[in-house]
Amino acid sequence: MFEALLGNGLILKKIIESIKELVTEVNFEVTSEAISLQAMDASHVALVVLVLRASEFEEYRCDRPQTLGVSITNLAKLLKIAGNDDSIILRAEDEAHVLTLVFTGKNNEKMCEFNLNLLTLDSEHLGIPEQExxxxxxxxxxxxxxxxxxxxxxxxxxxxxxxxxxVKFAVSGDIGAGSITMRANNSDKSEEKLILNVSDKVSMAFALRYLNLFNKASSLSDEVVVSLSPEVPVVLKFAFNLGELKYFLAPKIAEDA
Amino acid sequence: MFEALLGNGLILKKIIESIKELVTEVNFEVTSEAISLQAMDASHVALVVLVLRASEFEEYRCDRPQTLGVSITNLAKLLKIAGNDDSIILRAEDEAHVLTLVFTGKNNEKMCEFNLNLLTLDSEHLGIPEQExxxxxxxxxxxxxxxxxxxxxxxxxxxxxxxxxxVKFAVSGDIGAGSITMRANNSDKSEEKLILNVSDKVSMAFALRYLNLFNKASSLSDEVVVSLSPEVPVVLKFAFNLGELKYFLAPKIAEDA
Amino acid sequence: MFEALLGNGLILKKIIESIKELVTEVNFEVTSEAISLQAMDASHVALVVLVLRASEFEEYRCDRPQTLGVSITNLAKLLKIAGNDDSIILRAEDEAHVLTLVFTGKNNEKMCEFNLNLLTLDSEHLGIPEQExxxxxxxxxxxxxxxxxxxxxxxxxxxxxxxxxxVKFAVSGDIGAGSITMRANNSDKSEEKLILNVSDKVSMAFALRYLNLFNKASSLSDEVVVSLSPEVPVVLKFAFNLGELKYFLAPKIAEDA
Structure with missing residues (x-):
């Protein structure tokens, strides 16, 4: 038996909205510690890693670890039914064929319960080396x-x-070239603040299309942490109360850097 | 001569918006009592019935009953020209070829007058039996x-x-199944309130596509009254100051109810 | 060397948005007096004339007159990067191959600089006769x-x-006919006010498609001045602090006027 109660269901809606254009079918791993997922996008260029810590849920129970194969597309559809203020219960029996979602709003006279059919998916758990x-x-x-x-x-x-x-964000195309440069600063305004922690300077190129997809997660966290090293994938980390969502993206071979 | 003055033209705009995706060409019946229409949608699955009571207009005159064949599509276009605060005059001579619309706003220096070409349409007035x-x-x-x-x-x-x-709203599809259940209650909040008047319990299936089209009329009335009996069309009634708009929809043969 | 500083960059964004659907590649003429452009739309029905007076810029320097061939489409893309509150510097070296744009926001830690590739375009400066x-x-x-x-x-x-x-705005089509008439008045409400300066009455027909394109400039000025004479193009003039934007449109041969 797995059951988790999330008082603030909106965050789950935002998480699924943040990944649904990258990954369509994924295995969620549920353990007594956490709900987690790791999945490559269809073109195997980007990797999504999500961890939701058990301790941050209002209630959490997981009798034994399970792998729940979920269509993110369909889960997103069901979560649209939940109100932004609803609490959400996730529930699965042992060896479950469905994931049950219960949405409870402020209106006690209304009950919403949905069963999402689970899928059997190939597992591709990738060891991601810890990296400086x-x-x-x-x-x-x-x-x-x-x-x-x-x-x-x-x-x-x-x-x-x-x-x-x-940090310099530079582009060069048929129409011309240019850049936006931001200097490190510790402004009181969170919009302007920029903290740099740099041992060696780096210059790398990335596909904006993917970065724009990752940035849907900006609704989850005011801050993003971007970690760079030459020739390894960049990491965008969005941290929030419940856990964290990380995106990895392989660099392009920079043409002129 | 038919002439009707509506101080609050917005309601007419909303009514036409609420039916224009269901019916495209209809006969309006104008009498000394009311403006009314009855029309089936193109696929003959849904019926729209509108009654606007003469007594609720600011001014109303109808010398003799007339049938006015109107393109709802074109009427909707003309009504878009009326401001939300405009009053609207509808006018037709006896044996008219055009329906005249006059929009009058708060700006007295501006006059808008349009003539909508009338159509000759087959009449298909359906006797709708009164029903418990x-x-x-x-x-x-x-x-x-x-x-x-x-x-x-x-x-x-x-x-x-x-x-x-x-009331239980249940769905079942490839992605899974679920339901939203609301219990009868007399909440002060109009959003939550649910009044049930039930002699025999019923369970019926309907095409959501049509219900969604009918629900455009939720802009006309805070409340909807849904009337159900086995094997007869459901009725959705939206009542407002000027009259009422009803939609009838034949049930689907319920697969598992 | 040409350099112009515009404290309120938003107006330049609005100007380019107002013309980009009419003209795609144009020659800007920069002199010590003004930045100006004249361009026909692709179908040679409409003419756009823009003048931005040097004296209205915060800083302005133009050592010698230059013609800068610009893709309006690409300039619009770059201007989207500028914030609405940003100031904008336009800069071109003598015999320039690029137009440099510098956007400066309230956030001093951020610098945006872009070079737009210039184009060599045929010049088609039209003498527009002064006209009563x-x-x-x-x-x-x-x-x-x-x-x-x-x-x-x-x-x-x-x-x-x-x-x-x-003024009478009349239309006639398959669906019917109608008109909006406004009487001259000197209302305090700018929305209602209508000033007429008429020596001879006129009645002319125009393609609404073009008028709608011109009206994008309504974001630049609260007032529009429409100048009409039989058989010559109508002029729509939008005046603003920095200068003015005028559109010329040849009349249609009026069918029933």
């Missing part, structure tokens, strides 16, 4: 999102360069 | 609309079951 | 925009008639 990164950028997730979205106007590849003083 | 229903559900029109819209995420058929205590 | 017009209509640009947009519901040609007392 050359540069770590902590900034406003909405500002990072805005910059990536705007630069997509110009071209499809972002050249990201970080040194001890600043 | 097994169950009558009175609830918030916006809540009913929200539930239908959300369940459309799961599948295209709604199983509606009503007994003396509760 | 039979009728000049000054009215709310948003009201004019609303009327044109709404009448597009009915048909694609606007019959515009002006005499000393009123």
């Amino acid at each position: 990164y050359s540069a770590e950028v902590t900034m406003s997730s909405s500002e990072f999102s805005r910059i990536c979205r705007e630069l997509t106007q110009v071209t499809d590849t972002l050249n990201l360069s970080v040194d001890k003083e600043s | 229903y097994s169950a009558e559900v009175t609830m918030s029109s916006s809540e009913f609309s929200r539930i239908c819209r959300e369940l459309t995420q799961v599948t295209d058929t709604l199983n509606l079951s009503v007994d003396k205590e509760s | 017009y039979s009728a000049e209509v000054t009215m709310s640009s948003s009201e004019f925009s609303r009327i044109c947009r709404e009448l597009t519901q009915v048909t694609d040609t606007l019959n515009l008639s002006v005499d000393k007392e009123s």
Whole structure:
């Protein structure tokens, strides 16, 4: 028996909205410690890693570890039925064929219960090596999102360069070239703040299309932490009360960096 | 000569918006008592019945009964020109070829007058038998609309079951199954309130696509009254100051009810 | 060297949005007096004339006149990157191959600089003869925009008639016919006000599609001045602090005017 009660169901709605365009069918691993998932996108360029800590749920019970194969597309449809203020219960019997979702709103006269059919999916649990990164950028997730979205106007590849003083988001395309540079600062305004933790400067290129997909998670956290090292995938980490959502993206072979 | 003055033109705009996706060309019957229409949708599954009482208009004159064949599509276009605060005059000469619409706003320096070409349409006035229903559900029109819209995420058929205590909106599809159950209550909040008037419990299935079309009328009335009896069309009634709009929909042969 | 600093960059964003659906590649003429452009739309029916006066910029320097061939489509993309509160610097070296745009926001830690590739375009500077017009209509640009947009519901040609007392916007199509008439008045409400300066009454027909495109400039100015004379193009003038934007449109041969 697995059962977890989430007082603030909105966060689960946001999490699923943040990953549903990247991954369509995934295995959730539920244990007594956490609900977690790891999944590559269809083109095997990006990796999504989600951990929701058991201790952060209002109620949590997991008698034995289970793998729940879920259609994210269908889960997103069911979660649309939950109100933003609803609490959400997730429940699965041992060797379950369905994941039960119960939505409870402030209106006690209304009960919503849905059973989502589970899927049997190949497992592809990837060992992600712990890694020291050359540069770590902590900034406003909405500002990072805005910059990536705007630069997509110009071209499809972002050249990201970080040194001890600043981050440079550069683009170059048929229409011209340009850059947005931000200097490290400890502003009181979370929008402007930029913390750099850099051992070696790095310059790498990434597909903006993926970064824009990852940035849907900016609704989950005010801050994003971007970790970079030459020739390894960049990590975007969005942390929130319940756990964290990380995206890994392989760099493009930078043409002029 | 027919002439009717409506101080609050917005309601007419909403009425036409509520039916224009179901019926495209209809006969309006104008008499000294009322403006009314009855029309089947193109697939002959749903029936729209509208009555606007003469006594509720600011001014109303109808020298002799007339049938006015109107393109709802085109009437909707013309009504878009009226401001939400405008009063609207409808006018037709005897044996008219056009329906004249005059929009008058707060700005007295501006006059809008349009003539809508009338059509000659086959008349298909249906005698709708007065009927006692097994169950009558009175609830918030916006809540009913929200539930239908959300369940459309799961599948295209709604199983509606009503007994003396509760209404159950159930769905079952490829992705899974589930239900929203509301218990009868007399809450002060109009959103939550649910009045049931049930002689025999009923369970019937309907196409959500049509219910969603009917629910456009939730802008006309805070409440919807849903009347059900086995094997006869369900009725959704939206009542408002000026009259009422009713939709009839034949049940689907319920697969598992 | 050409360099111009605009404290309020939003106006430049609005100007380019107002013309980008009409003209895609244009020559900007920069002189010590002004930045200006003249361009026909692709179908050679409409003419756009823009003048931005040097004296209205916060800083302005133009060592010698230059012609800068610009893709409006691409310029619009780059301007989307500028925040609404940003100041904008435009800069071009002598015999420039790029136009440099620098966006500066309130956040001093952030710098945005883009180079837009310039184009070599055929020049087609048209002498527009100064002209006395039979009728000049000054009215709310948003009201004019609303009327044109709404009448597009009915048909694609606007019959515009002006005499000393009123303006009549008439349409006639398959669905019917109608008109909106506004009387000259000096209302305190800018929305309602209508100033007529008429020597001879005129009645002319225009393609609503173009008027709707011109009306995007209603975001630049509360007022539009419409100048009419028989058989010559109508002029819509939108004036603002920085200069003015004028659109010229040849009349249709009026079918029934």
